[in-house]
Structures are given as structure tokens and as C-alpha cells.
Amino acid sequence: MNMYNNEIFETFDGDLEDLFTPENKYTFLVGAGISMDSPTNMPSAMQIVRTLLEFCTPPEEVENLLSLNLLRYELVVEKIQQIFDEDLKFMDYIELVTSANLIHYFLARLIVRGYYVITTNFDYLIERALINTLPENQRFNIYPIITKEDFLSFQEPKRLIETGKYPVFKIHGSKRNIITGELTQDSLITTISALGREREEGVTFAIEPYKKPAVYNIMNDRTLVIMGYSGSDDFDIGPMLKELPFLSRLIWIEHSFDEEIKITKINKTTNLNELGKLPRSKRFLAEIRTGGDFDIFLINAHTINFIKNKLWKQLLSNLEIYDVESAKSKIHIPGFREWIAPLYKDLPILEKYRLACQLYYFLKEIDATIRCSEIGKNLADKMGDEAIKSHFQNFLGMINLIRGNYDQALEQYYDSLRIDEQFDNLAGKTTDLSNIGSAYITLGRYEDALERFEEALRICEQIGDFEGKAADLNNIGRIHEILGEFDLALKNYTEALQITSELGDLGKKATLLNNIGMIYGAKGEFDLALKNYEEALHITDQLGDLYGKIILLNNIGRVHDEHQNYDTAIEMYEKTINIAEQLGDLSKKAGCLNNVGSIYLARGNSELALEKYKEALKIEERLGDPLMIAIYLNNIGMIYASQGKLDAALTNYETALQIAEEIGDNSKVALFLTKIGGIYINKNEFQIALEKYERAERHYKQLGDSPNRAACLSNIGKINENFGHYDIALKIYKKTLEIDDELEDFMSKASDFNNIGKIYEIQEKYKEAMNNYEQALDLFNHLGQQQYAEYIQGIIDKLKKKFNDYSVI
Incomplete structure (x- = not known):
């Protein structure tokens, strides 16, 4: 150093x-x-901040707030302007x-x-x-x-x-x-x-x-x-x-x-x-x-x-130093604290807690947000102030949503909505509806979420709430993104960005730029994705939003990863590790280590990848997050499988499966069952493999996950084919074809036709075999899969040569 x-x-x-x-x-x-x-x-900016906080927040929270490294003068002034002093009258002190x-x-x-x-x-x-x-x-x-x-x-x-x-x-x-x-x-x-x-x-x-x-x-x-x-x-x-x-x-x-x-x-x-x-x-x-x-x-x-x-x-050099004292004002100038006291005297205690909640929540101080929200809510109950109680209910709802307590979050949001409807508080109602919509997104209830956001958007347009309108457009865009409707998502995100830029809300602007970058990435327009990510990164850097920086550096790293710019990708991911360490956020550090491991794996350096995955696993085992432990066990299992260390891979997959079963995550249960099935196929233990795939298929059917169900059925068909159970294999391959046809997965359909053709050929039903092989050939040619097309053409040519005359078949 x-x-x-x-x-x-x-x-x-x-x-x-x-x-x-x-x-x-x-x-x-x-x-x-x-x-x-x-x-x-x-007074200095921080002296002004201290004085403002002493007047505008609960006395017991002043030192807690001042101790926060990311607390800025501009943030405090903005929140005070929103709640107490729209005209920023305290700045008139400058006149004195x-x-x-x-x-x-x-x-x-x-x-x-x-x-x-x-x-x-x-x-x-x-x-x-x-x-x-x-x-x-x-x-x-x-x-x-x-x-x-x-x-x-x-x-x-x-x-x-x-x-x-x-x-x-x-x-x-x-x-x-x-x-x-x-x-x-x-x-x-x-x-x-x-x-x-x-x-x-x-x-x-x-x-x-x-x-x-x-x-x-x-x-x-x-x-x-x-x-x-x-x-x-x-x-x-x-x-x-x-x-x-x-x-x-x-x-x-x-x-x-x-x-x-x-x-x-x-x-x-x-x-x-x-x-x-x-x-x-x-x-x-x-x-x-x-x-x-x-x-x-x-x-x-x-x-x-x-x-x-x-x-x-x-x-x-030729001018005397000015005699400052001679021009000094003889008028007594009160200190800043003395002067603003009448402006902020006797501010309502509930509003003080509201300001503290806003500052803590903005700075991602979750425990402090909960503490102030609970105190504010209890005080509002004692004072009979239902209107302001809605604010604290919403803060608690947002925290529960962050922590995954979705039912509690919805209950608190609906409580807030009932209060705001009772008082005809349209602004509060838009907040409640948006929060409810966010909870529904998390629960996968997209139509319900879209309905809430569109209702909130209509109210925001009615009352001229541009900030709320931008938030609702962002959320509507998010739903379209989840549903794969990228052009609609981009339209809503872009409109929200325009409003946010005019308002000057930099935190939300960074979020929207990130969202737009994600859309461009999904559309394969990587230069535009990077452009938006990098502007968003610049904003989060200036705001000191370290969590935002982690997200954006990860996204930039992912773009470079997809372009095989692995050195740049690793550089981005390693920066996220340093930030996570700075934040003391071990879970984020584990995630960042996992990303670095993925890059090493893509470069063919499985040992370094394994080292990073194991480091991530060790951190999560300390933290005790079962889902993340299962995910890292899966990644370690994948590397052992690729190295041919089948028993080591099996141990990791089975531990991951046990965890997934304990926490009731059926999608992960199905995933790990398929991984275990693949290991047993490689070990030539086909009966155990068949049992695993059949269990996974039932889970995927229950989850409505048709693509993975079709993949499972295809493996079940291959095992039955290997056992010589040709009628069962044929029945399963045809079911797989039916699902892939519904999904319009043409590559998988071509594979299904090939599998069906093979069974017919084994059964000496050559006309049916030829019919399926030719459908497979047509699809492979249409998809530009020359290697597969040539392979199928070779099978067809052999069949024709074997029987010389197509009509005989």
C-alpha cells in the first residue's frame, strides 16, 4: 500500500x-x-443536518441517523421538504x-x-x-x-x-x-x-x-x-x-x-x-x-x-489585505439552531417518526425501519390517528416483503388500503395498490398484480402524481418483462424513465436504466444493455448505493460473460466481492463468488470454479440459508459430474435434494432428482435412474413445468428403450412429442420424431419409421441443424438401400 x-x-x-x-x-x-x-x-452542511434532525426526528434517533455513513445533506433536505417544509424556509437563514x-x-x-x-x-x-x-x-x-x-x-x-x-x-x-x-x-x-x-x-x-x-x-x-x-x-x-x-x-x-x-x-x-x-x-x-x-x-x-x-x-501583491472587521455587520446574527427553532417548533411526533422511517428505509437500514415503524404505529393507535398509521403499515409491509413474509406484507398493505379508502386519501391509495401489486408479483399472481398497478396508474394520472405514475409504469413494465413481452416492457420502462429524469429521482432513474438494460440484454442488443447499465452504475456510485453497484456490476459482468469476455466479466464480479465485504454482507459475497466460479467454469478451469463454489457454500453454511446451500451444492455436484467423479457429485446432489424436500421447494426437488437420475445413468444403474426421473416428472407435471417435464419423459423413454420395453418407450416418446408440439419447441420435436422412428425401426415397422425420420429431417433442415440433418439423412439412406425400393417399405 x-x-x-x-x-x-x-x-x-x-x-x-x-x-x-x-x-x-x-x-x-x-x-x-x-x-x-x-x-x-x-454552519457546515453536516452541522445543518444535525440541527435539522434534532428538530425533525425523534430525539432517540438523532445519533443513530448521524452515525450512518451514507447520510447526505441532500437526502435529509429532500425528505424534510417532502414532509415538513415544502418551500425550504430554513434556507432563508442565508439572508441573515x-x-x-x-x-x-x-x-x-x-x-x-x-x-x-x-x-x-x-x-x-x-x-x-x-x-x-x-x-x-x-x-x-x-x-x-x-x-x-x-x-x-x-x-x-x-x-x-x-x-x-x-x-x-x-x-x-x-x-x-x-x-x-x-x-x-x-x-x-x-x-x-x-x-x-x-x-x-x-x-x-x-x-x-x-x-x-x-x-x-x-x-x-x-x-x-x-x-x-x-x-x-x-x-x-x-x-x-x-x-x-x-x-x-x-x-x-x-x-x-x-x-x-x-x-x-x-x-x-x-x-x-x-x-x-x-x-x-x-x-x-x-x-x-x-x-x-x-x-x-x-x-x-x-x-x-x-x-x-x-x-x-x-x-x-500591490493591494493591502482587506480589513474584514471594518465591514463586519453590527447586527446580531442568531445561530442557525436559534433561528430555525420557530420554524420547526412542536412538529408532530408521528411525522418525526415518519421522517426517520423514510431515511432509514432509503438507506436500507431494515432493523431501524422496523423499530421506528412499530413505534409510530403504536403511537398512532394511542393517539387515534388512523390516517398516518397507514404510512407505518406500509413500511412494515415493505419490510415483510423484503424478508419473504408475503402473507404478512399483504395483510399490512390491505390494512393501509382500508384506512386510505376510509379517509378518501387517493395518494395513499395509490401507494397501497402499488405495494399490493408488488406482493402479487412476488407470489407469481401477475394478472392480479397488473390489475392493481393499472388502477394505481389511473389514480396517479387523475391527481397529477408523476412520481407515482413513474413507479406504476415501472411495475407494469416489470410484469410484461416477466411474461416475455419485451417491447411492451420497454415502452413502459422508457416512459417511466422520462418522467423520473424530469423529476430528478436518481435512485429510481438508476433502477429504470438497469431494467431497460435487462430488456436490451434479453433482446440480444448487448451494446444498448451495457450503455444503460453503465449509466446506472455511475449514478449508484455517486449516490453511494453499494447494493445497487453490486447488482449493476453483476449485470455488466453477465453481458461480458455472454460475449466470452471472461477477463472483464471476472473483473466486474471481483469488484462485487470487494463491495460485499465492505458491506459485511456475506450472502451477497457468496453470490458474487458463485458468479466468479461460473466464469472459471466457462473458461474450462473447473478446479478454480470448484474452489469458488466451495467458498460460497462455506459462507452460506455459516449463514444457514437452506435454499442457497442447496444451490451451491448443485453447482459443486455439476463440476464433480463433469470431472467424472460420480460418487462425489451424487453426494452433493443428494444433500441438495434432502434440503429442497425439507423446505418444500418442489421445483428444486424435481431439478435435483433429474441430476441424480443423470448420475445413475452414467453409473449404468438404470433402474434407480428411472425411479428418479419418474419422481421428477410427477413434480414437473404438478408444477405445470412442461419443458422440464418433456425432458424427463424423454429420459424415461430412453431408459425403457435400453431395457427393451419398446411399447412403453414408444408411448412415452409420443407423449413427449405431444408436449413439445404444444410448446412449439421444434428442436425437441425433431429429436422426438427421431426417437419414435428408431423404436419403429427396431420393431421392423419401416413405413412408420421412415415417416418419423423424414419429419425429423425436415425440422432439422428448417432449423439449420446441418449435423443432425446429415445424421438422419444417413439413417434414411441406409433404410432405402436395405430395401432398395421405397414402395416395399
């Missing part, structure tokens, strides 16, 4: 002056961290903070000097520093670039500066333009959804298309200096920075409480697998460096002291 660090991170042996000279062209990109120093004292600090004045001076400044901050402190810096008759030339119209109208910062303007590019918007007084709240990007709106197809997290010309002109052939970001908040700027190959250099200033200044040069690396082991900010910079052709430097310094003692002198 140390050698790897030394390869990428090299101590810069030059002087600071080599990086910052007045002659060079600089663009400064600044984040929330620049507004935390005195006298501004703006008017005292700019030294960093704001430094940036203001740079703008006046002709440097470019771009910010993701919502506050007005750079503008206020400009106001205090410029003479009164020049202040109208301050140009905050905020709205879509602004970015379209003012794409060339050089022209703005040459005409005496002082632009501040606010790439995440602002509630208002404090120079013109224009209200610009629609420009704000402060939630997860907003980060997904108005993006081009395939580049979800990249900046909106209409901002790109301005950003290009702001950064083209310039040194980009980044300040005010920590290693954990590159969520909103990371994708943008990875799209800037036209930079000349990038300098990232990371705040440190140490007065010592450390400068590190970031080098390219080809060892991309090791990047995941690095701290977030270093990993991020290494990824940019590896993908770009410009130098990157990391400066660790106490930011405001670094500006005061170094940068101001380097870039603004």
Missing part, C-alpha cells in the same frame, strides 16, 4: 510561487467551506448572514482583477464582498450568473470582464439575485432530485447542458483552484471535474488545522483497483489525474491563513 501511495502521491519539491504567479490564468471553484470562518460563521470573511474579499478582489470565480454556494457573500470593495457607481456591474437564462446569455466571461462587468458564476443557483432583486429560487440545486434534473442522457451527474458553454469558457486552458470542499462532499462537483480535459492544471486546497503547508503532486496510475483503498479526496484526485492530461496538486493548509500569508501576496 505504501509503495502504491508513493507511486501516485509525490511530494512537490518546487516553490509555491511556481504554482501561483500573477501571469497565469486562474479560475477559482469554491464550496461551502469558505463561508465557515469568522465573521461569517456559516451578511458579513463576508477574508476568503470572500480575496475572491472579490480577484474578480475585480479579471480572475474567474465559480461557486456551488447559495449564499451572497462573494457578492457582498464585491459590494463593499467597489465604489457605489460600479456596483451595478456585479453580475451574478444564476438562472438558465443567465447561463445562456453570459457564456463568455472574458467579454463580460472586458466590458467592465464583475461576474460570479453560481452553478448551483441561489434564492435570489441580490444585485437586481430578482427571485431565482427555481435555480436552487439542494436536493438529491435537483442534482438529477435537466441532465443529458447518459451523463446524469454532469452539469446541465445549458451551463456547459459557460463552464468551458471559464476553465478552458486555465489553472483551476478548488477551495472549500472536504473529501466527503465532492458529490456535486466530482462528475463535473471529470469532464474537464481542457484544464491546464488543477490545484485542490484542502483545509488543515496544521499551520504547515504540504504540497503533493498527483501522478497517473494504471493500478485502478487500488484506488478504492485511498481516502476519498485522494482517490477522487487520483481518478481525475488518471483520466486527464493535466497536472494535479493537493495543498494541505489552514485555508484562511494560507490566503492571508501566501496567496494574497502572490496574486494581489
Whole structure:
């Protein structure tokens, strides 16, 4: 690891002056961290999150929520907006903070000097520093670039500066333009959804298309200096920075409480697998460096002291350092907690539990979701609030569905539906119907599910619920996919994706892109499948959705597997193993090991495949999931069978069969019986094989699984043929033909005709034999199966030669 660090991170042996000279062209990109120093004292994003949670969630859940690594400011704000504060009034606190600090004045001076400044901050402190810096008759030339119209109208910062303007590019918007007084709240990007709106197809997290010309002109052939970001908040700027190959250099200033200044040069690396082991900010910079052709430097310094003692002198050498205290507001500014207290005072406790449930469920914290749902439901009962009780019932239903408790899930969903019908709550009713539909899908009751989703869709269209409409279209698409109606599935998924993209719901967008990828994969359009999977993977990566990443990496691996790109497939699957280990999800790790084993098997390396299957089995034996244990035993049995180790294969298949019988999984019972039957055929123990196949056939008949039943019957016919029971074999082959005809399985029909012809030939019924052989020949020719056609033609030719004259037969 140390050698790897030394390869990428090299101590810069030059002087600071080599990086910052007045002659060079600089663009400064600044984040929330620049507004935390005195006298501004703006709270950090996580300080805001803590305060919001303390007001908006139950007291006993605050620390639990804050301890979650994937809890983001944007997520908390979005959920609060949905439940408590539609207008995000807490953000009006920004209006009170008017005292700019030294960093704001430094940036203001740079703008006046002709440097470019771009910010993701919502506050007005750079503008206020400009106001205090410029003479009164020049202040109208301050140009905050905020709205879509602004970015379209003012794409060339050089022209703005040459005409005496002082632009501040606010790439995440602002509630208002404090120079013109224009209200610009629609420009704000402060939630997860907003980060997904108005993006081009395939580049979800990249900046909106209409901002790109301005950003290009702001950064083209310039040194980009980044300040005010920590290693954990590159969520909103990371994708943008990875799209800037036209930079000349990038300098990232990371705040440190140490007065010592450390400068590190970031080098390219080809060892991309090791990047995941690095701290977030270093990993991020290494990824940019590896993908770009410009130098990157990391400066660790106490930011405001670094500006005061170094940068101001380097870039603004003939200007005195601004006296911040002289412009400090004399008005008392309350702390953020004090100011928002009246806004969120006495919020209903049930709504607080609802918010906690939403956050836990979104972050896949299942036990915590159950805990809060149970408490909320019990409180709703005590308080007689049936309307909100429906929310908690739905959460419990969703958890039971995840855990496979389908009857309990349906009971809870129907309880919610009765409550919402009682109160004529149409929005709640759509949720209930959709949840019931999901349960029916799991139970295989597709017509019932489709009926519920279509009813929910009609209500969503009636009340203008676009989010619900997208969810219902997705579910309807899923049913069509299950039924093999791929064009209908694609139509519904695509319509849902369009709505979701407009809404900016990135989690659902990733799901829909994955679903569309699955459809294209099923249709054999693998390039389109990969395109959709990769965009979905990019979204889950930025959202920190590790479970989503596992699914998508598996799907990408599967596409490469099907194309025999085995090295790439293994690389994808091994990434899923690492993520599963990171999550501590042993079951997922076992599944990923199984996938790697399948690749090794496809490459003919049965020993490595066996090793991976055994490792997966060992994990599942620890976890105690009987079905997965049976599946891995089956895979191990398959390898032993392929190696000719029939007794070892038999041991694994029989153990798997015993498990399947114990858990009542009849489809697996039938499968393992056929596997055992095949082993006994190879051992020439035909009577035992016959018993196994006959048991399997009865199970498949009961399950309505006609394809597998036909395969079993064919094997039963062959064993009877081997015993010389020709009449029984003929009867069974004809039954097999009848099933394959219903299934329109032409390849199997050709095989059936051949088997029937063979029995007739043995019985010296040559006319019937010839008739069946010729039907087999026609089908093999029609299917393009030349090898089989030539084989059957040879049999027909022998029969003709034997009797010389076809009419004799």
C-alpha cells in the first residue's frame, strides 16, 4: 500500500510561487467551506443536518441517523421538504448572514482583477464582498450568473470582464439575485432530485447542458483552484471535474488545522483497483489525474491563513489585505439552531417518526425501519390517528416483503388500503395498490398484480402524481418483462424513465436504466444493455448505493460473460466481492463468488470454479440459508459430474435434494432428482435412474413445468428403450412429442420424431419409421441443424438401400 501511495502521491519539491504567479490564468471553484470562518460563521452542511434532525426526528434517533455513513445533506433536505417544509424556509437563514470573511474579499478582489470565480454556494457573500470593495457607481456591474437564462446569455466571461462587468458564476443557483432583486429560487440545486434534473442522457451527474458553454469558457486552458470542499462532499462537483480535459492544471486546497503547508503532486496510475483503498479526496484526485492530461496538486493548509500569508501576496501583491472587521455587520446574527427553532417548533411526533422511517428505509437500514415503524404505529393507535398509521403499515409491509413474509406484507398493505379508502386519501391509495401489486408479483399472481398497478396508474394520472405514475409504469413494465413481452416492457420502462429524469429521482432513474438494460440484454442488443447499465452504475456510485453497484456490476459482468469476455466479466464480479465485504454482507459475497466460479467454469478451469463454489457454500453454511446451500451444492455436484467423479457429485446432489424436500421447494426437488437420475445413468444403474426421473416428472407435471417435464419423459423413454420395453418407450416418446408440439419447441420435436422412428425401426415397422425420420429431417433442415440433418439423412439412406425400393417399405 505504501509503495502504491508513493507511486501516485509525490511530494512537490518546487516553490509555491511556481504554482501561483500573477501571469497565469486562474479560475477559482469554491464550496461551502469558505463561508465557515469568522465573521461569517456559516454552519457546515453536516452541522445543518444535525440541527435539522434534532428538530425533525425523534430525539432517540438523532445519533443513530448521524452515525450512518451514507447520510447526505441532500437526502435529509429532500425528505424534510417532502414532509415538513415544502418551500425550504430554513434556507432563508442565508439572508441573515451578511458579513463576508477574508476568503470572500480575496475572491472579490480577484474578480475585480479579471480572475474567474465559480461557486456551488447559495449564499451572497462573494457578492457582498464585491459590494463593499467597489465604489457605489460600479456596483451595478456585479453580475451574478444564476438562472438558465443567465447561463445562456453570459457564456463568455472574458467579454463580460472586458466590458467592465464583475461576474460570479453560481452553478448551483441561489434564492435570489441580490444585485437586481430578482427571485431565482427555481435555480436552487439542494436536493438529491435537483442534482438529477435537466441532465443529458447518459451523463446524469454532469452539469446541465445549458451551463456547459459557460463552464468551458471559464476553465478552458486555465489553472483551476478548488477551495472549500472536504473529501466527503465532492458529490456535486466530482462528475463535473471529470469532464474537464481542457484544464491546464488543477490545484485542490484542502483545509488543515496544521499551520504547515504540504504540497503533493498527483501522478497517473494504471493500478485502478487500488484506488478504492485511498481516502476519498485522494482517490477522487487520483481518478481525475488518471483520466486527464493535466497536472494535479493537493495543498494541505489552514485555508484562511494560507490566503492571508501566501496567496494574497502572490496574486494581489500591490493591494493591502482587506480589513474584514471594518465591514463586519453590527447586527446580531442568531445561530442557525436559534433561528430555525420557530420554524420547526412542536412538529408532530408521528411525522418525526415518519421522517426517520423514510431515511432509514432509503438507506436500507431494515432493523431501524422496523423499530421506528412499530413505534409510530403504536403511537398512532394511542393517539387515534388512523390516517398516518397507514404510512407505518406500509413500511412494515415493505419490510415483510423484503424478508419473504408475503402473507404478512399483504395483510399490512390491505390494512393501509382500508384506512386510505376510509379517509378518501387517493395518494395513499395509490401507494397501497402499488405495494399490493408488488406482493402479487412476488407470489407469481401477475394478472392480479397488473390489475392493481393499472388502477394505481389511473389514480396517479387523475391527481397529477408523476412520481407515482413513474413507479406504476415501472411495475407494469416489470410484469410484461416477466411474461416475455419485451417491447411492451420497454415502452413502459422508457416512459417511466422520462418522467423520473424530469423529476430528478436518481435512485429510481438508476433502477429504470438497469431494467431497460435487462430488456436490451434479453433482446440480444448487448451494446444498448451495457450503455444503460453503465449509466446506472455511475449514478449508484455517486449516490453511494453499494447494493445497487453490486447488482449493476453483476449485470455488466453477465453481458461480458455472454460475449466470452471472461477477463472483464471476472473483473466486474471481483469488484462485487470487494463491495460485499465492505458491506459485511456475506450472502451477497457468496453470490458474487458463485458468479466468479461460473466464469472459471466457462473458461474450462473447473478446479478454480470448484474452489469458488466451495467458498460460497462455506459462507452460506455459516449463514444457514437452506435454499442457497442447496444451490451451491448443485453447482459443486455439476463440476464433480463433469470431472467424472460420480460418487462425489451424487453426494452433493443428494444433500441438495434432502434440503429442497425439507423446505418444500418442489421445483428444486424435481431439478435435483433429474441430476441424480443423470448420475445413475452414467453409473449404468438404470433402474434407480428411472425411479428418479419418474419422481421428477410427477413434480414437473404438478408444477405445470412442461419443458422440464418433456425432458424427463424423454429420459424415461430412453431408459425403457435400453431395457427393451419398446411399447412403453414408444408411448412415452409420443407423449413427449405431444408436449413439445404444444410448446412449439421444434428442436425437441425433431429429436422426438427421431426417437419414435428408431423404436419403429427396431420393431421392423419401416413405413412408420421412415415417416418419423423424414419429419425429423425436415425440422432439422428448417432449423439449420446441418449435423443432425446429415445424421438422419444417413439413417434414411441406409433404410432405402436395405430395401432398395421405397414402395416395399
